[in-house]
Amino acid sequence: MLYPRKMVEFSAHGFGWDFPTLAPSFVFVRNVQSQSLRICRHRLQFARIACTQQMFSSHVAGPLPMRCALVPHDAWPSTPPERRVQSTAPSRKTRVCGNCRPHWWVFTGLACWKRSRVRSARLRRSVSDFEGFPHSLDYGLYFFGAGNVCEKYRPGEPNAYFLDDRDVLIYVHGWEVDRLRQKYRETFHWKSNEPRFGLDFDLALPWLTRRWNVGIFYWDMFSDEDWLPDAEAKIWTAEGPRGLPRSSMRMRYRTASGDFKASSISQSCADLLASQLQQLPLKSSRKLRLAGHSLGSPLVIAAAAQAFAAGSAAGSLRIALLDPYWSRRVPLVNPQSYMRRPATRTTAQESLDLAMLLAEQDVPFEIYYSCPMMTQLPLVADDLPARRLVSARRAAVVHYDASYQGLDFEAQHLLAPNLYLHSMKMRHIYLFRVLRLCLALLAVKVCWMPYDGWRIAFAFLPPRHWPTMLAAAPGPAPKVRVGPSVLAGDLSMLAKETRRVLRAGADFVHLDVFDGNWVKGAFTFGPMVVKALRAHEPSAYLDVHLCVTQPAQYLEELAKAGASRVLLHFEALGSVHVAKAAAQLAHQLGLEVGLALAPQTSVSREVLEAAEGFDVVLCMTVPPGFGGQAFMPEVLPKLRELRETFPGKSLEVDGGVTVRTAALAAAAGANEAVAGSAVFGAKDLRKSIRRGLDGRLAGAGAGAGEIWRKGWKRSGKMDVLKQLRRSGRCCIALFFGGGNPFWLSV
Numbered sequence: 001m002l003y004p005r006k007m008v009e010f011s012a013h014g015f016g017w018d019f020p021t022l023a024p025s026f027v028f029v030r031n032v033q034s035q036s037l038r039i040c041r042h043r044l045q046f047a048r049i050a051c052t053q054q055m056f057s058s059h060v061a062g063p064l065p066m067r068c069a070l071v072p073h074d075a076w077p078s079t080p081p082e083r084r085v086q087s088t089a090p091s092r093k094t095r096v097c098g099n100c101r102p103h104w105w106v107f108t109g110l111a112c113w114k115r116s117r118v119r120s121a122r123l124r125r126s127v128s129d130f131e132g133f134p135h136s137l138d139y140g141l142y143f144f145g146a147g148n149v150c151e152k153y154r155p156g157e158p159n160a161y162f163l164d165d166r167d168v169l170i171y172v173h174g175w176e177v178d179r180l181r182q183k184y185r186e187t188f189h190w191k192s193n194e195p196r197f198g199l200d201f202d203l204a205l206p207w208l209t210r211r212w213n214v215g216i217f218y219w220d221m222f223s224d225e226d227w228l229p230d231a232e233a234k235i236w237t238a239e240g241p242r243g244l245p246r247s248s249m250r251m252r253y254r255t256a257s258g259d260f261k262a263s264s265i266s267q268s269c270a271d272l273l274a275s276q277l278q279q280l281p282l283k284s285s286r287k288l289r290l291a292g293h294s295l296g297s298p299l300v301i302a303a304a305a306q307a308f309a310a311g312s313a314a315g316s317l318r319i320a321l322l323d324p325y326w327s328r329r330v331p332l333v334n335p336q337s338y339m340r341r342p343a344t345r346t347t348a349q350e351s352l353d354l355a356m357l358l359a360e361q362d363v364p365f366e367i368y369y370s371c372p373m374m375t376q377l378p379l380v381a382d383d384l385p386a387r388r389l390v391s392a393r394r395a396a397v398v399h400y401d402a403s404y405q406g407l408d409f410e411a412q413h414l415l416a417p418n419l420y421l422h423s424m425k426m427r428h429i430y431l432f433r434v435l436r437l438c439l440a441l442l443a444v445k446v447c448w449m450p451y452d453g454w455r456i457a458f459a460f461l462p463p464r465h466w467p468t469m470l471a472a473a474p475g476p477a478p479k480v481r482v483g484p485s486v487l488a489g490d491l492s493m494l495a496k497e498t499r500r501v502l503r504a505g506a507d508f509v510h511l512d513v514f515d516g517n518w519v520k521g522a523f524t525f526g527p528m529v530v531k532a533l534r535a536h537e538p539s540a541y542l543d544v545h546l547c548v549t550q551p552a553q554y555l556e557e558l559a560k561a562g563a564s565r566v567l568l569h570f571e572a573l574g575s576v577h578v579a580k581a582a583a584q585l586a587h588q589l590g591l592e593v594g595l596a597l598a599p600q601t602s603v604s605r606e607v608l609e610a611a612e613g614f615d616v617v618l619c620m621t622v623p624p625g626f627g628g629q630a631f632m633p634e635v636l637p638k639l640r641e642l643r644e645t646f647p648g649k650s651l652e653v654d655g656g657v658t659v660r661t662a663a664l665a666a667a668a669g670a671n672e673a674v675a676g677s678a679v680f681g682a683k684d685l686r687k688s689i690r691r692g693l694d695g696r697l698a699g700a701g702a703g704a705g706e707i708w709r710k711g712w713k714r715s716g717k718m719d720v721l722k723q724l725r726r727s728g729r730c731c732i733a734l735f736f737g738g739g740n741p742f743w744l745s746v
């Protein structure tokens, strides 16, 4: 007798059950026969992750006419799963089938079926498969074949497990402390990586079956450091991080004896990975997925940014960050001098800048969190890059909160790559069943979203399991303002154009005053035109941007003309002293005043000192002079730096602002945007300002959590998804009530 309905109900109702719990339910659906219960051993391990014995027996085994053998929840983390299963006396009617393999319920094709019969003894890789490891230095890319076999990739040479007409997945591991002494290396056999929940299954197999090349970039001999910043340093520089004699520290690596040896490598790990990526003979139409786990995440970003800058991997790159580790600033302990950056910068900020540049080139990010500590450790881990990427609509985040499952930190942390790799298989197994389930529940909400491939988001858990990102999200959305630059309008009808944009919802009007001298050849208008405009628009906020040689001398005239705010260029003012005096004078005249910075002006000490006296800082995102130029993403780090220094000050961007770049600028900290061509060139002015620029700024400026919170609480889920869809990438999402989504990757 089969009990599919029972299982479906169990899955549908939730009770706080999540994906791993659902997984065994399907196994039961398939395996419950007559009066006996067969449990695949690997499924049972999954069940252990997700539920207590009590939950399990009351909701799964309880309703069935039989008993299920399951080890108590608090007993399992310490002993290997095999022994635990055997040590529990199964009831008369329960048979734990140790020989069950996933092959017969995984519909990934006949090939997969056959290959998955490989015994775990064969799946477990011996160190002899790696050249030199663990005694002499071995690093780089290994490609894997079915059965967890691998071959080192050497550019220009054939590799048994690499075919250039296939898509490529490269997994990059993280900090591997003490792994060399254990003579152990991560592979796609996750049971070897984490015996407590890892599947006794070759996780590369579903990818291989779907015609992917799968590889692992090994830098474990470098990343096996007792102190994490020492491993982290090697991502960014080939020099030692702690001021010890360079010869002894330069890209030192660990061997099986636990000792360090200095290497002759003169490149950082990011350089090493980037050069391998650049040399991959990958067809441009093919996909390249880089999946970095933990400390592997900043490594993947740094390497991808280099590879992208060199023109390789363009158009096909996608980055998965699996429980990423972002280092937070701890100046005394971790001066991070190795970044050759000011000591105030953290690797998290550095990674964020690189990620933003990649995002600007349309590289999608997906972020999977499984260990809440990775976002919550106040002095160690920083989730800023993740929040910023999401708020710029450049990343989709999945938070799989494994903390309530009784797993320790390490096991929680390893769950993200496990689930990510596993997801390729899940897609095939559950797609149609879950679709049927959704329809049956009549609570289905389906939202189509174009993404690089298909994704499915399942929500099984109640909102209490929603991302900790929400908890970490900033408060209410900052006020954002959009000001059209009339330079892009019809200047012969200035008053009419001004009225048109104000009626369409503009917060202010931006007037560019050029004297033909500061920007050679660029003339526009002066205080007299401002005065004429004020006569027509008595209540408008007139934002006057002075691109003139001696801006301070026009302040009085502009105040009389009716300007609301004047923006003075730091470059034209010349010194902190003059800038401060000008700001003071403007305030005395009743004007608001802003300090404008040309794109090439960096955030120096003088700039910061001068900016203190101004109400707003304007970052030009194009060279001043004319409209219609392309947005310069290299200004974004400057914006972020200013936002960090002046959390409460208004930050304005001007030049090349479109719906897309507005989101990037807002995510970097801008709360005011001047847009010329994007507004006046739009068919529907109101739509362009209010639902386009304004919406983007508001959403992005609010921070990731705020977007979600706003969406889920006030507008409902569909609004959030539509918001994401508007950003050009996302998913198909299916919701079963509220809760934590599980995204099936690919």
Ligand SMILES: O=C(CO)[C@H](O)[C@H](O)COP(=O)(O)O
Binding pocket: 485, 487, 488, 510, 512, 545, 622, 623, 624, 625, 626, 627, 628, 629, 654, 655, 656, 657, 674, 675, 676, 677, 678
């Ligand atoms: O100050 C400017 C040029 O110096 C303009 O305000 C700016 O370029 C806006 O135009 P667009 O949005 O078309 O780039």
